[in-house]
Amino acid sequence: MDLRDLLKNIEDYIDKDVTLEGWIRNHRDQKTFGFIDFSDGTIQEHLQIVYTDSLANFKEIQKVLIGCAIRVVGTIVKSNGKQDYEMQAKEIEVVGECPDDYPLQAKGRPTREFLREIAYLRPRTNLFQAVFRVRSVAAYAIHKYFQDRGYVYFHAPIITASDCEGAGEMFQVTTLPIDKIKGEVDYKKDFFGKMANLTVSGQLEAETFALAYKKTYTFGPTFRAENSNTKTHASEFWMIEPEIAFCDLEKDMDIMEEMLKYVVKYVLDNCSLEINFFDSFVEKGLRDKLERLVTSKFVRIDHEEVIKILKEANIKWEFEPEYGEDIAKEHEKYITEYFKGPVFIKNWPKDIKAFYMKQNEDGKTVAAVDLEVPGAGELMGGSQREDDYNKLIKRMEELKMDYKAMDWYLNLRKYGGTVHSGFGMGFERLLIYLTGVDNIRDVIPYPRTPGNCEY
């Protein structure tokens, strides 16, 4: 049986015999008995297995090393030790050996840098076991939130011939023999008959679904070929991009707030052991931080007001806050501390935001919003979308975009177009917030960064 099912219903199994299959995480052997720290990976918790020289293969078992796979039959008993219960083994069978060059030995705590080098083994450590289970549960929480509310899950195309943001370095996808190209590329001969790239966002395509299903969301991989080696940049990451018709910026913020609280609460409820582990070993106060988020009321404030507060603050900034400009990390931090909680900063200067955002009547700002969260900075960004056909074309012309190639996008404004909004959340950014693990390379099973594409 799975250790998860055993431990979650432990009272039903006291004094009963069960069979478990899993791995030895630690092993202490004495003359006439031994202790095995057992895990099968189905739950963060381990089980202590006690064996004695009554085992037929006692001498063999005494020698088994960390990492071995075993099958064990034994009785679950209440324990006098640190644990509340343990297993008294009746039979232990080694089903997979593990030599002593196994990199995950019990002595010393391996650094995260070292574990990145053996990424294929790191989910066997307590830290990464917890991280990637939270990744799985948080992903499910996101699906559950949207599906329970009637949203349609939209698989945005990964290979694309259009660049959503009109910015950002993209990866090219090709089947051309690139060592044989001489000068100009004849894309008619490429697989799709045109130049193709990996998507940087599924938003524009998601809008087509919002105007058919009213409520839709994407959850899939997106790509940026930025040559930046920071703790928060990866070349391949997963994004959630909901898109809702008949929804203005205020309603959009309602959904952002409700969804985030739902997901955080779901993880608190369903990954309690993992959160405790992070709270003890990764980020002191993590649980409290997450619990406070769930009960807090998010502030909503205009960008212009934020600049005013920053300017009035008695602080020597590294970057001076300015009206009409973006804000820096230090400003994000200050503003969440100022309001003692999450802050929606809305109505941003038009010139620093994307072409598709709804132009406000002041002629200077757009109906965009960023969510700033204590201890994490920007966690989500959203906007009401420009639904005026002519204004959208005019804006694309100003930005020298090829709007004719995007007639389908423009036509959404022509054929029963309506107020609609959406937002994007980087899944790994959420995971960094949920786990306290501060490097994006440690919340992705096999991260891709410049110069790095192992496995």
Next chain:
Amino acid sequence: MDLRDLLKNIEDYIDKDVTLEGWIRNHRDQKTFGFIDFSDGTIQEHLQIVYTDSLANFKEIQKVLIGCAIRVVGTIVKSNGKQDYEMQAKEIEVVGECPDDYPLQAKGRPTREFLREIAYLRPRTNLFQAVFRVRSVAAYAIHKYFQDRGYVYFHAPIITASDCEGAGEMFQVTTLPIDKIKGEVDYKKDFFGKMANLTVSGQLEAETFALAYKKTYTFGPTFRAENSNTKTHASEFWMIEPEIAFCDLEKDMDIMEEMLKYVVKYVLDNCSLEINFFDSFVEKGLRDKLERLVTSKFVRIDHEEVIKILKEANIKWEFEPEYGEDIAKEHEKYITEYFKGPVFIKNWPKDIKAFYMKQNEDGKTVAAVDLEVPGAGELMGGSQREDDYNKLIKRMEELKMDYKAMDWYLNLRKYGGTVHSGFGMGFERLLIYLTGVDNIRDVIPYPRTPGNCEY
């Protein structure tokens, strides 16, 4: 409110006023009244809205065309017409116009080929509305099945430097300026410092998670650069690849059978309107086909036995069945008819299967399985994985594979390796089975095929 919430609780709303926002799907106007066929995309069903010349803007509303977005306030009443209920409008506001060049007019049923040309509008038709909602609900059912049973959802890397199957045409991913390459390519200068491709399968990486978490599954996009233009091939498609430690081929089949039945039943229960639609307009008998699958017992039979049955059949085959060889579509069809239900064909000839499959003791076959389903052919394929380090190396040598580059994969057999198995299911193949829609281009929102990369 959402039409979905209204219609699912219709009895609570009879004789009450509600506000709806959505689109006009059809419109018949008479002298003093009119009928609007209304949909907001949150449910397959439409609502009939009746208005009369008591509306302040009656003349304006009489003129509104198909595709317009409207906001309507009205009373839900029991109806004498074909519908059980309808709305008597008190206010109708046009919030988004739609001109008469809108391609989705009520007259005539547009062909699927025509709709592919306007893929961004097709989810507004009844057929595609149903297809992509089933896609969404089926995706969720898959997540729910695995999450409820403690599987960890694993995001396999999309960009990869290793080719799982050792076969199959791959897409190359690069940031090199390919028009400036002269002869040999210096991959040190490419983004990842080596040649990189789009993944064809996440299985090998998923095995690393199975040996840490016991139970894992992938659900993500995979890619094949095959130049085939058939109804069942797409260059970009989604795959589900579960992988389970301490699981042999028999248990693997148990899981395949249980999962498939769960997902089909979930869709029957949660997309009843959509299944009825397909049953009426796409594939007669679809509901019955799906219901029979849920209650049937899947047959398990060796490949060798299947060949024997095929040879003994009194049929003139296009392709003669042979021991040691693959089977053709006509054979798949015959064998599911022979057993009147789904059939697991297991223990396949080693030479026609992948290197990682567990070699049986007969020296000729591997512990592989394909699931054949009436009316769909092969729906899933799985295998027990070779867990013998030396046998695996020997097999890779025979196939001239660079096994040294895959030391991490081999090491899974060395460090606490154990019996483990898994399977793969093409998500679109499942959708074709669930909907009766027989072209893969019609079950993917924005399909990618040779020469085709729109949106």
